[in-house]
Amino acid sequence: MNNQENKQTGITGWIDKRLPVFTFINHNLRDYPTPKNLNYFWNFGSLAGITLVIMIVTGILLAMQYTANTDIAFDSVERIMRDVNNGWLLRYIHMNGASMFFIIVYIHIFRGLYYGSYKYPREILWMLGVVILLLMMATAFMGYVLPWGQMSFWGATVITNLFSAFPVIGDYIVTFLWGGFSVDNPTLSRFFVLHYLLPFAIVGVVALHLVALHQFGSNNPTGLDVKSSGDTIPFHPYYTVKDYFGLGVFLIIYAALVFFAPNFLGHPDNYIPANPLQTPAHIVPEWYFLPFYAILRAVPDKLTGVLLMFAAVLVLFLLPWLDKHKVRSATFRPFYKQFYWLFFINAIVLGWVGAMPAEGVYVLIARIASVYYFSFFLIIMPLLSRFEKVGELPSSISAAVLSKKFDKDTNESYAK
Amino acid sequence: MKVMQSKLHIIVLLLTILFPLSVFSAGDKVDLMEQKWPFNGIFGRFDNTALQRGFKVYREVCAACHGIRHVSYRDLKDIGFSSDEIKSIAGEYEIKDGPNDEGEMFQREALPSDKFVGPYENDNVARVANNGAYPPDLSLIVKARAGGADYLYSLLNGYKEYPEDYEASEGMYYNTFYPGNQIAMPSPIEDDIVEYDDGTEATHTQIAKDVTAFLAWTAEPELEERKSLGVKTLFFLALITIMLLGVKRKVWKDLD
Known part of the structure; x- marks a missing residue:
């Protein structure tokens, strides 16, 4: 179907002529020609997008109840868990959603690495993805600080202190990050602001990531370029239904974690309120940072x-x-x-x-x-x-x- | 061959996710005294009679030093207390409130909507009264310790005489399960330290079991709701996913 010729009539046609949203949807989600041989590893891009939306929605709802103040941050989270209607559900979805997001994105990256998705002409697509990864890491790190438990506090202390390694300017950077001379209320409150802000930056980069993707279309398991229309099928219904099925499988795993093992990926010490005078025996970051922590x-x-x-x-x-x-x-x-x-x-x-x-x-x-x-x-x-x-x-x-x-x-x- | 490879991929993926996690649990060398808690498993539920016994133990023993500040008196409704019972339980505690219209702080009886009143006015008082050791708040203790309920139960049963040649510190007690083995809390329970209203024999292990169950509830009061909603959610998701697989196969069939 030729998208330039807008066949829609009635109110959608009227709107579309002035603001081509329907043409856009048709072009990018419906007719969008996609290689016909994509395997299930190509599900993880859309899964990551859906998880991002889940995180933002639950995050906004949690922010309505959370208080970023060192005196009451911990208790405000416990209030969400006990007294806010379905607060425990929101928090466990958000908390485990971070882990699910990283699992998905890591698989997505390893997919790209295996099938050479970063090569010509998709270099910028790949680099935008790395920017998203960096933003995600910053967001996740700051989010983990917000409940103000022992691991929150000591994780923040250890990671921000890393910057003190830089000669001359190191200590200034650390003081600047903390907003004081130790991890304290100014640190918590700026982390909260940035934790709320950065996801929207991620949304922006994701939009660019998609623009770059749709410029040349998806790579595929053979890594060969699309040579004729016989190599492709329309995105809808083939990949929409495949993505929906993948989403179902993903949600089963995600729900099993949220409902039956919500603290499996967390650390028990984070249910102890932050105490600057008592260092935990082992300070470990969240699992998704462990490979980088090992290199450090x-x-x-x-x-x-x-x-x-x-x-x-x-x-x-x-x-x-x-x-x-x-x-x-x-x-x-x-x-x-x-x-x-x-x-x-x-x-x-x-x-x-x-x-x-x-x-x-x-x-x-x-x-x-x-x-x-x-x-x-x-x-x-x-x-x-x-x-x-x-x-x-x-x-x-x-x-x-x-x-x-x-x-x-x-x-x-x-x-x- | 291809099919085998994709299966391999899945196995490797699962290993990736599970392998790094198993190391956390493998950390502790002491085997905990694992119990079959009724609240474990996907259909897990609390046993209210055990929780009520555990609450009695908490009130008569633990509460002398430990608070449960995240729990409100009204929450006791969840473990089977009536509104009147809750009112009278709350009435036994005094709470500082104010200032009133005259600008004075005053003492009043606690209401069901208040949080449990702790034993000490502030942390420093708690330390002074306990030889410098701070008795932690117990509302989240089961979630805040590796091993959870099993750890707490083991700890309460883990008091021993100091082994010979052990360099014991002043005012500390030996416990098999406590990290470092020296704990500031003396063994809090013994046979018949409480008298159960329902006639259950108040042995050391029974008391430990009941109070652990009670504290599992204070840590996760949402547990029953969470698990029952979880079963429904998973059932729904499984059903819709199977249907989606059918639709996917049907849609893709015409490509062959």
Whole structure:
């Protein structure tokens, strides 16, 4: 259907002529041509968007009841849990939603990493995604401070103190962040303001992310470009229904967590009110920061540790230029595929040592894993882009889909 | 082959999510005395008679040093007390209120809408009265300790004589389950320290069990509502997801 020719009549037609919202929806959510071979890993983009909306809605409702003051922040959260109608439900949805959001986004990123979604012409799309990740991390960190429990307070203290590692200006930065000489009321109140503000910044970047996505359309498991209309299907109904099904599965997992294990991913110490005079035995960040926390602690020098921790995320910005191999999808790259899975396991190992005390063998494991983390991006990727040989690729998405089907039917490769 | 690979992906994904979590629970070396609590599991419910016994233990034993400041007297309705009973329970506590029209602070009887009045005027008084150790508020204690109800039950049953050659600190007690083993609280319960109204034999373990159940309720008063809503939600989601899978398959069929 040609979108320029607006066939709508009546009131929708009248509106659409003056403000083309219906054309826009039609163009981007209905007819939008999408590769026909997307697998379930392509569900995670829309899932992330839905989770963002859930977080914003529950967050706004919670903010109506929460008080950002060190004297009553903890009690105001308990009031939400006990006396506000369905307050416990809102809070548990919001609290676990943060974890679900990170699970989804990490899978989304690993998807992009496997299928080469960051390569030409989607470099800016990818970089906008990294910006979203950074904003999410800042938002999540500040949100965890708001209940003003022991982990809130000590997590905030440890993380803000990292900035003191910078020579000369370090202490000024820390004082500036705190709004005083320790983590106290000004810190809590600014964290609350920023925690409320940043999600809307995320919405803005997500909008740009989608504009950039729709410029060239989705990548796909073969990594091949769309060559003809035979390679694509309209977004609606095919991917809308597939996304709905994925959403159902996601909500089952999410609801199981919210209703039956709401504190499973949290830390018991955060139900103890913040006490600046008593340090918890182990200060651990939320699980989604653990790999980066492990990199931080793997380095004996504080400043280097801090820089490497930030570099671990920032290196993602350079990905399109570190991996210049012509083939996008790891499916056709025998060596990249193996290093990729090693990287994946390595990331889990980093998360695991991040939760362990920084002593003995754990430090050694963290160091080896950190070295591999950076080597994967800075050494392996550039080398593979020069030397990795690949076999013949399918001629098009359709051909790849057909040969797969043929494989299934006759157990014999069509490509052979 | 492809199918196998995608299954592998799912297994790896699940491992990613679950693996880092298991390390938290693997941290403690002491095995807790695990109990079959009626409030565990997806159909878990509180046993009100046990909670009422536990409340009696709290009032007659724990409340001498520990508050439950997040709980209101009116909340007792949830564990089976009548409005009149709640009024008379609240009436036993005195609360400082004011200022009145003359600008004076005054003492009055607590009302059902008040939060439980704690044993001490402020934290410093609490410390002075307890050899420098602060008796923590108990409303959230079950949520605020790794191991939850099992930990609390174990702690209450975990008092032992100091082992030989142990360098005991002045005024501290030995407990198998307390981190570091030295706790400032002496064993708070013993056989028959309370007399149960319903005739239940007040053994040490029974008392520990009842008061733990009561504190599990003060920590998560929403538990029953949460779990019953959870079962309904999951049932609904499972149903709609199966239907969506059917729709998806039907829609995609015409692509073959």
